Amino acid sequence: MFSCEEENRRHRRQRHKGNALMVSECSYSLLRSELEDTTKLLAGTFQLSISAPDNGTVQIDHALFLTVAENLIGNAARFAKSEIIICLQQRENLLRLSVTDDGPGYPAELLQNGPKPFGKLNGDSAHFGMGLYSSQTLCLKHGGALTLTNRKNHGAIATASFQTNRKP
Numbered sequence: 001m002f003s004c005e006e007e008n009r010r011h012r013r014q015r016h017k018g019n020a021l022m023v024s025e026c027s028y029s030l031l032r033s034e035l036e037d038t039t040k041l042l043a044g045t046f047q048l049s050i051s052a053p054d055n056g057t058v059q060i061d062h063a064l065f066l067t068v069a070e071n072l073i074g075n076a077a078r079f080a081k082s083e084i085i086i087c088l089q090q091r092e093n094l095l096r097l098s099v100t101d102d103g104p105g106y107p108a109e110l111l112q113n114g115p116k117p118f119g120k121l122n123g124d125s126a127h128f129g130m131g132l133y134s135s136q137t138l139c140l141k142h143g144g145a146l147t148l149t150n151r152k153n154h155g156a157i158a159t160a161s162f163q164t165n166r167k168p
Helices: 004-017 028-043 062-079 108-113 130-141
Strands: 023-027 047-051 057-061 083-091 094-101 145-150 156-163 165-167
Touching: 023 028, 023 062, 028 047, 028 057, 028 062, 028 083, 057 062, 062 083, 062 094, 062 130, 062 156, 108 145, 130 145, 130 156
Parallel strands: 047 083
Antiparallel strands: 023 057, 057 165, 083 094, 094 156, 145 156
16 A cells, blocks of 8 residues: 555556546545645635544545546636535545635536536637536546535535545
């Protein structure tokens, strides 16, 4: 088993060799720290809330997880009015990353049909729609899923899940 940092280096060198997951053991404290850093970088002007387990480790493809996290946090930063909430939870053999914002929410077409490659909605010519689609693909590759919902009054919730082997 490799550390997350070692695994990221190996991951970059070997990603082109195939579609196999590069699973490594990562601590929740490292994942939380990386979520905090990513959120500050991409959404530093917003009111931020991040929750994650305090201790333990999880076996995941670390680089894949970070790619999905960056996509979801970047989307929230693009559409949020003032608040982003990030929650990392372990439920049985699934690690769930939820990113919630207080923006306008997802368009009905996206909720109904799911993310599509180059899926432009409502004439948005500046956005190519690859982030949610690639995040969905990476979640599926890791035995999970990407779920998109809207909050009751306003805002969006993107929940990425990844199949894991958790260690206390």
